[in-house]
Amino acid sequence: xxxxxxxxxxxxxxxxxxxxxxxxxxxxxxxxxxxxxxxxxxxxxxxxxxxxxxxxxxxxxxxxxxxxxxxxxxxxxxxxxxxxxxxxxxxxxxxxxxxxxxxxxxxxxxxxxxxxxxxxxxxxxxxxxxxxxxxxxxxxxxxxxxxxxxxxxxxxxxxxxxxxxxxxxxxxxxxxxxxxxxxxxxxxxxxxxxxxxxxxxxxxxxxxxxxxxxxxxxxxxxxxxxxxx
Numbered sequence: 001x002x003x004x005x006x007x008x009x010x011x012x013x014x015x016x017x018x019x020x021x022x023x024x025x026x027x028x029x030x031x032x033x034x035x036x037x038x039x040x041x042x043x044x045x046x047x048x049x050x051x052x053x054x055x056x057x058x059x060x061x062x063x064x065x066x067x068x069x070x071x072x073x074x075x076x077x078x079x080x081x082x083x084x085x086x087x088x089x090x091x092x093x094x095x096x097x098x099x100x101x102x103x104x105x106x107x108x109x110x111x112x113x114x115x116x117x118x119x120x121x122x123x124x125x126x127x128x129x130x131x132x133x134x135x136x137x138x139x140x141x142x143x144x145x146x147x148x149x150x151x152x153x154x155x156x157x158x159x160x161x162x163x164x165x166x167x168x169x170x171x172x173x174x175x176x177x178x179x180x181x182x183x184x185x186x187x188x189x190x191x192x193x194x195x196x197x198x199x200x201x202x203x204x205x206x207x208x209x210x211x212x213x214x215x216x217x218x219x220x221x222x223x224x225x226x227x228x229x
Contacts, residue, residue, distance in 0.1 A: 008090050009078055018092045027074030031067055031101065031225070039200065040066040042227060060200065062192070062207035063217040064105055067225035068097035071196055075224045079195055083129045091129075094223045095136040098193075102221040109191035109219065112138050112145045113210075115202060116175070118155040133223070134193040143191075149181035150206065167201035175209045186214035197225040 005017045009024030020028070034043040036052035039060060049056070069075045081087040082094070099106060106112075114130035131147050138145035156170040177184065190210050197203060197220070207218040 008081075008087065008093060009074065018089055020093070024074060027072070029070040029072055029075070030097075031069060038064060040064070040225065042070070060207065061204055061211055061218065062220050065197065065200070065203060065220040065222075066102040066105055067197055067222045068094070068101040069224045071198075071224040071226045079223060083125065083195065086126075088127070088132060091132045091136055094195075095133050095140065098133065098221050098223060099137060099140060102191075102219075105191055105219040105221055106137060106141055106143065108189055108217075109143050110188040110216075111185070112143050112191045112193060113150050113185075113206075114145070114147060115192060115194040115206060116147075116150055116152040118152045118174075120155055130194050133195075137193065146184065149178050149184040150210075151176055151178050162199070164199040164201065167199040168204075171201050171205040175206050177209070177213050183214070185210050187216050189217045189219070190215045192218060192220045194220070194222045195224070197222045199226075 005014050005019070006012065007014050007021035007024055008018065009020050012021045012023070014021050031040065031042045034046050035041060036043070036055055037050040038055040039052060041052045041054070043052075071079075078087075078090055082090040112134045114128060114134040116131075117125065117128050128147070134145050134147070137143070152174055153176055154174040156174055162170065192203060192206050192210075194202065203220040207220065210218045
């Protein structure tokens, strides 16, 4: 009675915690098949090839990538509030969406690794939004979560309107394995968790780094992804 459950999007009264009201729910565009088997890009209709043109042109360093929803006005509002307005209660909802969208990736994983924040970004934001979701996924599946071995050593600006080339240059050399964690990923299937896939540059940079560290395979799972026309 004192703290009735509220919609995570608009704070309207709802029946349970960590859910959306019907008006906000209808604005969420969930990603489902048909999609690219490699990067998870949704197709408008069934394709002759199970892989998108971009992945055919340039095979990404990750094995599979999946996202729960399209990054549109409604999902953007939820994610921005989660990251910048301390709406950490949304993490449970996002984790459930991601587990549904990427259940195969999660169940195949030996270890879950959130995309790390640079220490300056972590200081200003006060928590790593990807790490919180990774911990919830690990708790739900009993898969270990490693939040220490992968380090971000170079900050990069928010994706914004960056071109794919600009984004690749921004994250080049941004990640490394901690000196005390040599061999932490050798022979293991790693699931990388992040909030939004924009150009894919961050996912590719991390996957490349983990591959060089001996990972058996790298999958990527995000809340949302930008789907360009």
